[in-house]
Amino acid sequence: MNAAIAGLGMTELGKVYGRSPRRLAADAVRLAAADAGLALTELDGLLVSHGLGGSPGIELADTLGLRDLRLLTQMNSFGATAGAMVSYAAASVLSGAATTVACVFSDAPLKPEQSAGSAYHRDAREWYGFGGMTAALGLRSVNAFYALAAQRHMARYGTTSEQLGAIAVSTRQWAARNPLAQMREPITLADHQASRWVAEPLHLLDCCLVSNGAIAVIVTSADRAADLARPPVHVWGWGQGHPGHRKERGSEFGLTTGAAVSGPVAMKMAGITPADVDVCQLYDCYTYTVLVSLEDYGFCAKGEGGAFAESGALAPGGALPTNTGGGQLSGYYMWGMTPLSEAVIQARGDGGERQAPANDVILVSGNGGILDHHSTLIVSPHRKGA
Amino acid sequence: MATDTPAPTGIGVLRRDFRTDPFFDGAAADRLVIRRCADCDLWLAPDATCCPGCGSEEPGWADAAGDATLVTWTVVHGRPAEDGTVPPPAVLALVELTEGPWLHTRLVGVERAALREGLPLTAVFEHPGEGESYLLFRPA
Numbered sequence: 001m002n003a004a005i006a007g008l009g010m011t012e013l014g015k016v017y018g019r020s021p022r023r024l025a026a027d028a029v030r031l032a033a034a035d036a037g038l039a040l041t042e043l044d045g046l047l048v049s050h051g052l053g054g055s056p057g058i059e060l061a062d063t064l065g066l067r068d069l070r071l072l073t074q075m076n077s078f079g080a081t082a083g084a085m086v087s088y089a090a091a092s093v094l095s096g097a098a099t100t101v102a103c104v105f106s107d108a109p110l111k112p113e114q115s116a117g118s119a120y121h122r123d124a125r126e127w128y129g130f131g132g133m134t135a136a137l138g139l140r141s142v143n144a145f146y147a148l149a150a151q152r153h154m155a156r157y158g159t160t161s162e163q164l165g166a167i168a169v170s171t172r173q174w175a176a177r178n179p180l181a182q183m184r185e186p187i188t189l190a191d192h193q194a195s196r197w198v199a200e201p202l203h204l205l206d207c208c209l210v211s212n213g214a215i216a217v218i219v220t221s222a223d224r225a226a227d228l229a230r231p232p233v234h235v236w237g238w239g240q241g242h243p244g245h246r247k248e249r250g251s252e253f254g255l256t257t258g259a260a261v262s263g264p265v266a267m268k269m270a271g272i273t274p275a276d277v278d279v280c281q282l283y284d285c286y287t288y289t290v291l292v293s294l295e296d297y298g299f300c301a302k303g304e305g306g307a308f309a310e311s312g313a314l315a316p317g318g319a320l321p322t323n324t325g326g327g328q329l330s331g332y333y334m335w336g337m338t339p340l341s342e343a344v345i346q347a348r349g350d351g352g353e354r355q356a357p358a359n360d361v362i363l364v365s366g367n368g369g370i371l372d373h374h375s376t377l378i379v380s381p382h383r384k385g386a
Numbered sequence: 387m388a389t390d391t392p393a394p395t396g397i398g399v400l401r402r403d404f405r406t407d408p409f410f411d412g413a414a415a416d417r418l419v420i421r422r423c424a425d426c427d428l429w430l431a432p433d434a435t436c437c438p439g440c441g442s443e444e445p446g447w448a449d450a451a452g453d454a455t456l457v458t459w460t461v462v463h464g465r466p467a468e469d470g471t472v473p474p475p476a477v478l479a480l481v482e483l484t485e486g487p488w489l490h491t492r493l494v495g496v497e498r499a500a501l502r503e504g505l506p507l508t509a510v511f512e513h514p515g516e517g518e519s520y521l522l523f524r525p526a
């Protein structure tokens with residue numbers, strides 16, 4: 001017996017204005033329940049996570065009018081949260097603590113007439129304390145911290161900007177096939193190289209989008225899912241990795257991620273190895289995050305993520321179709337729900353023009369902080385062990 | 387440790403808070419003051435909120451040598467101002483103090499081509515007309 005994802009709900013994503021994060025979250029849960037063919041009253045668990053706006057929390061249950069829940073909490077390990085929510089929901093279903101759990105993420109950082117970058121950028125004339133000093137000196141956005149990580153990998157292993165660009169290009173090739181993606185115009189490596197610097201070595205086309213919206217999934221038992229409206233997406237395994245890189249001598253910051261721990265844990269639970277994975281949905285806040293995650297999962301050796309990306313393996317027609325919906329770079333930026341939602345679509349065979357040729361084993365990653373938190377899910381259209 | 391490099395632009399005004407007095411007092415006197423837990427014989431970054439050895443939430447302060455090596459870096463290009471002027475690029479970095487802790491900082495007086503892992507650096511302090519001093523690093 002395994003748990004399964006029985007419903008997927010996605011609001012409009014992108015420049016979606018006029019709805020609060022709480023309203024968007026409620027809409028996504030309603031859509032997910034309807035997708036599964038469930039009434040809201042059949043939910044007995046709700047796991048809530050939010051983006052930078054800090055809303056919604058567990059009051060979402062009241063917004064939805066949910067009563068007599070057996071499981072209700074807010075979860076946060078930043079970009080790793082979606083995987084963490086599904087694993088908590090799956091464990092709750094398997095233990096009998098709950099039967100039907102909605103997991104939702106919502107955020108609305110974009111405001112009308114404000115650039116996407118400014119939603120995640122700090123600026124001020126006066127700066128306070130140590131945190132302010134770091135920002136004042138110029139480390140004013142997450143971009144700069146990921147740039148430090150990527151540069152360290154480049155200096156250590158010879159990774160190049162063109163190799164990062166290969167990920168931007170292949171991800172856009174997938175996005176061109178996805179009607180839900182925000183950026184569908186094809187790009188070339190030359191476009192990537194010509195795009196403006198955000199924080200060297202990261203070009204604009206190395207960085208994810210910013211989106212408003214919400215996504216929810218419904219987790220239940222495989223048996224129950226089999227009786228519901230849509231093909232079940234079976235959850236074979238899960239894991240987390242939180243390396244706790246200290247900022248001091250000997251730190252592996254920028255060189256390894258929690259995927260080196262969460263991957264083997266999830267794959268062991270699922271009874272698979274990296275060679276069994278047909279499709280990857282990797283958290284891609286930056287092209288670099290994909291590159292280093294591929295290494296840590298064991299799809300290539302440490303330091304060879306650049307060559308692997310450059311080989312074309314990740315693109316349509318490649319050996320390891322990766323971020324088949326366009327990811328967060330070109331699709332939509334819903335933190336860990338971006339890779340998870342595309343995994344559900346691929347496992348159901350609903351990918352249309354972008355459907356991967358094989359979908360028996362799909363690896364989903366989440367990444368939070370500056371490569372501080374990682375989660376992994378292994379999902380499949382088939383029952384575990386079948 | 388006075389500096390001969392031009393003052394960096396675009397840093398803005400630094401203000402102390404309740405946790406920063408020993409650090410900014412030191413910076414005003416061209417001294418790099420960081421955290422040190424004497425009980426555990428551990429050097430910690432100035433913004434450390436506790437000692438990982440003993441859990442003390444008030445590890446002491448001590449003078450660091452001001453010597454460091456470059457761990458990694460990024461060149462950040464500022465956003466154009468309303469008048470269209472673009473600020474010069476800033477070289478931001480993670481540096482490893484000889485005592486062990488890492489600091490996020492800004493480099494001055496360094497050529498792009500010279501940037502490499504392990505580049506020896508030394509602390510320099512700028513004393514702007516308003517606000518607290520800037521801690522920066524330049525090639526040793």
Ligand SMILES: [Zn+2]
Nearest residue numbers: 423426437440
């Ligand atoms: Zn101590």
